[in-house]
Amino acid sequence: xxxxxxxxxxxxxxxxxxxxxxxxxxxxxxxxxxxxxxxxxxxxxxxxxxxxxxxxxxxxxxxxxxxxxxxxxxxxxxxxxxxxxxxxxxxxxxxxxxxxxxxxxxxxxxxxxxxxxxxxxxxxxxxxxxxxxxxxxxxxxxxxxxxxxxxxxxxxxxxxxxxxxxxxxxxxx
Numbered sequence: 001x002x003x004x005x006x007x008x009x010x011x012x013x014x015x016x017x018x019x020x021x022x023x024x025x026x027x028x029x030x031x032x033x034x035x036x037x038x039x040x041x042x043x044x045x046x047x048x049x050x051x052x053x054x055x056x057x058x059x060x061x062x063x064x065x066x067x068x069x070x071x072x073x074x075x076x077x078x079x080x081x082x083x084x085x086x087x088x089x090x091x092x093x094x095x096x097x098x099x100x101x102x103x104x105x106x107x108x109x110x111x112x113x114x115x116x117x118x119x120x121x122x123x124x125x126x127x128x129x130x131x132x133x134x135x136x137x138x139x140x141x142x143x144x145x146x147x148x149x150x151x152x153x154x155x156x157x158x159x160x161x162x163x164x165x166x167x168x169x170x171x172x173x
Contacts, residue, residue, distance in 0.1 A: 015081045021127035027119030036080035045071045051110035055144045106141040138173045
């Protein structure tokens with residue numbers, strides 16, 4: 001659960017910084033980022049379920065009630081941006097970040113199925129990497145070992161720094 005209420009300008013500052021970096025990305029054409037609100041939690045969980053259920057199920061088994069409670073307990077609107085398709089104002093994904101003094105932690109990039117494998121995820125990651133370079137920070141993420149996104153992360157410069165047997169921590173400097 002979000003325990004600290006940030007002023008709106010602080011909550012969206014990273015989104016405002018990321019947006020111009022995405023403007024040059026062809027795959028992002030016709031899309032925009034919008035700051036998430038507390039009211040978006042339900043549909044963001046539905047997207048999360050759709051995007052990751054198969055990988056979580058293969059790793060630990062999916063327990064919908066537990067997953068829902070965990071998502072709700074850890075959901076912070078200020079860490080999430082909705083990826084919107086401008087033509088029909090449809091939410092087609094989300095990106096979630098936590099900014100730390102030495103790194104940016106890429107919590108999640110999740111896209112609806114029809115938008116996957118079209119370059120949008122790569123565009124979002126490249127923009128996060130550019131944002132990190134501007135502030136001399138590394139980018140870290142966790143990825144389930146069975147998730148094919150690991151290959152994309154490697155292609156974009158991430159290296160595995162630890163692996164607990166189920167998921168890998170990856171970092172790009």
